[in-house]
Each structure stands twice: as C-alpha cells, then as structure tokens.
Amino acid sequence: MNAQKNGKPGAGRVLRRTTIAASAALAVLAGMAPGSAQSQTIKIGVPVPLSGSSANAGTDILNGAKLAAAKVNAAGGVLGKQIELVPEDDACDAQTAVQAAQKLVDAGVVAVAGGYCSSAALPELTTFHRAGIPYVLDASTNPKLTEMGYDGVFRTIGRDDEQGPFAASFMKNSLHAKRAAVINDNTTYAKGLADNTVAALKKDGVDVVYDDAITPGQMDYSPTLTHVASLKPDVIYYTGYFSEAGLLVKEARQLGLKMTLMGGDGTNDPTLMKTAGPAANDMIITTAPLAQFLSGAHSFVDDYTKAYGQGPGPYSVYEYDAVGVTAKAIADAKSATPAAITAALHKISNYQGATGTIGFNPKGDRSVAVYITIIVRGDNFAPYQKQDAAGHWMAMK
Structure with missing residues (x-):
C-alpha cells in the first residue's frame, strides 16, 4: 500500500x-x-x-x-x-x-x-x-x-462511515424520525461521525435541523439545548464522548425535552449513567456490541x-x-x-x-464490522435493536 x-x-x-x-x-x-x-x-x-x-x-x-x-x-x-x-x-x-x-x-x-x-x-x-x-x-x-x-x-x-449510515437508518426506519439534530464536540472522532451521520440522514430524506458543535469541558450546555429544542427535532444524536454526554442528557431532561436522545459509540461508558443519573434512562446508543452481548x-x-x-x-x-x-x-x-x-x-x-x-481488508480495516443499538435501563446498558440480513430492524434478546 x-x-x-x-x-x-x-x-x-x-x-x-x-x-x-x-x-x-x-x-x-x-x-x-x-x-x-x-x-x-x-x-x-x-x-x-x-x-x-x-x-x-x-x-x-x-x-x-x-x-x-x-x-x-x-x-x-x-x-x-x-x-x-x-x-x-x-x-x-x-x-x-x-x-x-x-x-x-x-x-x-x-x-x-x-x-x-x-x-x-x-x-x-x-x-x-x-x-x-x-x-x-x-x-x-x-x-x-x-x-x-x-x-x-x-x-x-x-469505522465512522459505517456507524453513521447505521445510525441514520435507525433514526429513519426504527424511530420514524422526520427531523434530527446532530451535535458533536469538534474532536476528530466526533466530527467525523457527525459528518457521516448527517450525510446519511440527508440521503435518507430526514431533515437535519441542527448540525453544530459544543465545546468539551463546559459546565452548562442548556443554551445549546434550548436552541436545539426550538427547532423541534424528533431525535437528538450526540457524537462526542461520555463525559459531556452525561451532562447533556441530564440538562436536556431538566429542561423538559421529550424527544429521543441518542449517542454514538463514544458515549457507551458506564460513567454516562453516573453523571446523568435517572435522566439517562431510555437513551439509545449506536455501538459495536458490548462484551456482555x-x-x-x-x-x-x-x-x-x-x-x-x-x-x-x-x-x-x-x-x-x-x-x-x-x-x-x-x-x-x-x-x-x-x-x-x-x-x-x-x-x-x-x-x-x-x-x-x-480478518483485515487491504486497508487494514476489519472485514466485517457489526453495529447494534443499546438502551439505558437503570444503571445498565441493555440490548435494544439490530438489523437483520435484509436490513430490517428487530429487537435484540
């Protein structure tokens, strides 16, 4: 190469x-x-x-x-x-x-x-x-x-260009979302996942009403969340890391936001629940399968x-x-x-x-990469949905 x-x-x-x-x-x-x-x-x-x-x-x-x-x-x-x-x-x-x-x-x-x-x-x-x-x-x-x-x-x-289309498909075909907000933190990972997700959402006909970044390490994201809420998305997808995700979820629920909250695979750490507390319940995350699954x-x-x-x-x-x-x-x-x-x-x-x-393809990527969705239930992650061989969404056991 x-x-x-x-x-x-x-x-x-x-x-x-x-x-x-x-x-x-x-x-x-x-x-x-x-x-x-x-x-x-x-x-x-x-x-x-x-x-x-x-x-x-x-x-x-x-x-x-x-x-x-x-x-x-x-x-x-x-x-x-x-x-x-x-x-x-x-x-x-x-x-x-x-x-x-x-x-x-x-x-x-x-x-x-x-x-x-x-x-x-x-x-x-x-x-x-x-x-x-x-x-x-x-x-x-x-x-x-x-x-x-x-x-x-x-x-x-x-890779992010595999996870992005997966997340977009879930939003459109499982959540039946018409309007989506995508928030990143301007890091290499988060911006890459956000860009790939936004491109896939637009291709799938979902209206992306917000596509912008927060600054990691801040103590209050309520101004951003208030603005995003005014755009009336059906789902908010955060592509950054768990440390900010916990605060975002907690503040979103404190503000009374009712839309579906989602995160990418940088949010799949148990620290998320420690930061957000009960507010994390029902948050959905796109991720490679966790070890317990x-x-x-x-x-x-x-x-x-x-x-x-x-x-x-x-x-x-x-x-x-x-x-x-x-x-x-x-x-x-x-x-x-x-x-x-x-x-x-x-x-x-x-x-x-x-x-x-x-196995690895010529570029070095894993030949077959699998993604699933998980959901927060109490203090744990639980399996939620995956795609079958035909691309249809189905519940995981």
Missing part, C-alpha cells in the same frame, strides 16, 4: 526498511534489540488515555490488554518468550500522543495495540509508521486512520470481573482481541520483527476472537 507514496514504485518500501533498520540499530545500542535473541520478552505498546476525562476508558482498555497478555503467557508465550505490555498515557491529546508514541518506539516495542481518541491515534500512527511498527487499533474509528495508505495500520473495530465473550467477561471487581467497559474486549491477533501474527510470522508482524497481520482472515471472526 506504500509503494507509490514517494512517486515511484518501491520507494515507500525502501524508506520503511531504512527507518526500521535505523530504529533497530538504536534499540541495539540501548540494549533493547526488538525481536532479537537478546530480548527476554516481546514488547507490545499500549497507548491509551490514562489521565484526563477519558481515563476511565483508557484504564478499561489497558485491563483488556493485560488479560490477553496473561492468556498468551499462560499458554507458553510466543516464540518461546513472554509478552510484555508497555503502556503509555496519550491523554487523548495530539501533542501528548506524539510523545507517548515516541516513548514506545524508544522502548523497543515491536507492535502496538491500543488507541481510544482518533485525535490522538492519528499522530501516534504517523510516528509508528515512520518507525515501521504496526498499530492495531481497538477503539479509534475515524476513517482517515486506514485511508492514509500506511501499510502497518489495522483495526478490530468498525457477545456469545464468544462470556469467559472474557467472567475473567475481567474476577480480576478487576467490575464488569468490562465497551472497548476492553476489542483491545483483548487486538493483543490476541497481534500475538497470533507474531506466531504465524515466526518472527518478532515489526515488518514480519505487519506482513502476517495482512494475511489473517479468520482469527477467532472474543468479538467474533477477525
């Missing part, structure tokens, strides 16, 4: 080999030769937000990675070595993310599995690409991540709950599979060099993960 990036065939591959060789040489000088006999472990980086408003999600993702590494290591590791996770805090911030990614490169990781905010994953990806290190994303859904022509990017989750993830849920004293959040199981499929690629390649791992990841087509069968 990189062969044409520098204007002539093979230039990208030559550059990548050069950067890989340079990174390996530096690692040798530091006593960390990636994938070599001198390494006592095989290092996999985990960049996630461990501080800031998304720290809860980042911790959950890291916990999923730990469970995956423990499973691999208990079975003897890979290539006779143990998997060593190297976490770094990217704080969902672009500048911090660059520093976190460089720390992982300097630490001698041979692959990376993680990510949460697309705004952080994009600069991380650029750093890993320059070092020739593959990046398997578990939660970052912006389409640009796999549209840049980079050979070493993969995803165990779907996946038939292949029962043991994962049990292990997570036993290890951490609470159920898993939304992306831990997708990180669990990201680490698992990376370990599988290392085993298939019979090598822990980044280039060999990347090549092996491209060949994977039917890895049986906790989230189902995983």
Whole structure:
C-alpha cells in the first residue's frame, strides 16, 4: 500500500526498511534489540488515555490488554518468550500522543495495540509508521486512520462511515424520525461521525435541523439545548464522548425535552449513567456490541470481573482481541520483527476472537464490522435493536 507514496514504485518500501533498520540499530545500542535473541520478552505498546476525562476508558482498555497478555503467557508465550505490555498515557491529546508514541518506539516495542481518541491515534500512527511498527487499533474509528495508505495500520473495530449510515437508518426506519439534530464536540472522532451521520440522514430524506458543535469541558450546555429544542427535532444524536454526554442528557431532561436522545459509540461508558443519573434512562446508543452481548465473550467477561471487581467497559474486549491477533501474527510470522508482524497481520482472515471472526481488508480495516443499538435501563446498558440480513430492524434478546 506504500509503494507509490514517494512517486515511484518501491520507494515507500525502501524508506520503511531504512527507518526500521535505523530504529533497530538504536534499540541495539540501548540494549533493547526488538525481536532479537537478546530480548527476554516481546514488547507490545499500549497507548491509551490514562489521565484526563477519558481515563476511565483508557484504564478499561489497558485491563483488556493485560488479560490477553496473561492468556498468551499462560499458554507458553510466543516464540518461546513472554509478552510484555508497555503502556503509555496519550491523554487523548495530539501533542501528548506524539510523545507517548515516541516513548514506545524508544522502548523497543515491536507492535502496538491500543488507541481510544482518533485525535490522538492519528499522530501516534504517523510516528509508528515512520518507525515501521504496526498499530492495531481497538477503539479509534475515524476513517482517515486506514485511508492514509500506511501499510502497518489495522483495526478490530468498525469505522465512522459505517456507524453513521447505521445510525441514520435507525433514526429513519426504527424511530420514524422526520427531523434530527446532530451535535458533536469538534474532536476528530466526533466530527467525523457527525459528518457521516448527517450525510446519511440527508440521503435518507430526514431533515437535519441542527448540525453544530459544543465545546468539551463546559459546565452548562442548556443554551445549546434550548436552541436545539426550538427547532423541534424528533431525535437528538450526540457524537462526542461520555463525559459531556452525561451532562447533556441530564440538562436536556431538566429542561423538559421529550424527544429521543441518542449517542454514538463514544458515549457507551458506564460513567454516562453516573453523571446523568435517572435522566439517562431510555437513551439509545449506536455501538459495536458490548462484551456482555457477545456469545464468544462470556469467559472474557467472567475473567475481567474476577480480576478487576467490575464488569468490562465497551472497548476492553476489542483491545483483548487486538493483543490476541497481534500475538497470533507474531506466531504465524515466526518472527518478532515489526515488518514480519505487519506482513502476517495482512494475511489473517479468520482469527477467532472474543468479538467474533477477525480478518483485515487491504486497508487494514476489519472485514466485517457489526453495529447494534443499546438502551439505558437503570444503571445498565441493555440490548435494544439490530438489523437483520435484509436490513430490517428487530429487537435484540
């Protein structure tokens, strides 16, 4: 995929080999030769937000990675070595993310599995690409991540341009909405999901009466909500993160708004209910299936709950599979060099993960991505509706 990036065939591959060789040489000088006999472990980086408003999600993702590494290591590791996770805090911030990614490169990781905010994953990806290190994303859904022509990017989750049309179809064909308001927070993820949803709504003939952003971190969104309410939408769809979603939902109900409230998959964290309280009841969320709704993830849920004293959040199981499929690629390649791992990841087509069968298309996206809707019932998320093979909406059990 990189062969044409520098204007002539093979230039990208030559550059990548050069950067890989340079990174390996530096690692040798530091006593960390990636994938070599001198390494006592095989290092996999985990960049996630461990501080800031998304720290809860980042911790959950890291916990999923730990469970995956423990499973691999208990079975003897890979290539006779143990998997060593190297976490770094990217704080969902672009500048911090660059520093976190460089720390992982300097630490001698041979692959990376993680990510949460697309705004952080994009600069991380650029750093890993320059070092020739593959990046398997578990939660970052912006389409640009796999549209840049980079050979070493993969995803165990779907994309915003898949979720957007799914959300629009639900609004039109299940809720029978005629008028919709879409609110984002101007982050890379939220704006991307909003744009894809708005385009699909317009294509489906739904009148988009509001399409604008709030500023994250504010303490009062009632002026925006009052304005949106005056436009009389049948549904409000918020595409940002759970920290603001909880406040938006709480204030919307305090203002007496009766329309359906919806959120994208950045709102599917239990913190939503802690912030909004009873106001969150009946909020509907579009999301990849949560672990508790996946038939292949029962043991994962049990292990997570036993290890951490609470159920898993939304992306831990997708990180669990990201680490698992990376370990599988290392085993298939019979090598822990980044280039060999990347090549092996491209060949994977039917890895049986906790989230189902995983394979990657030529861009690195998951070949088959599934979305469902869930609904808030009390302090829990409950399955709501999904589409059948013909695209018809049906209740989930």
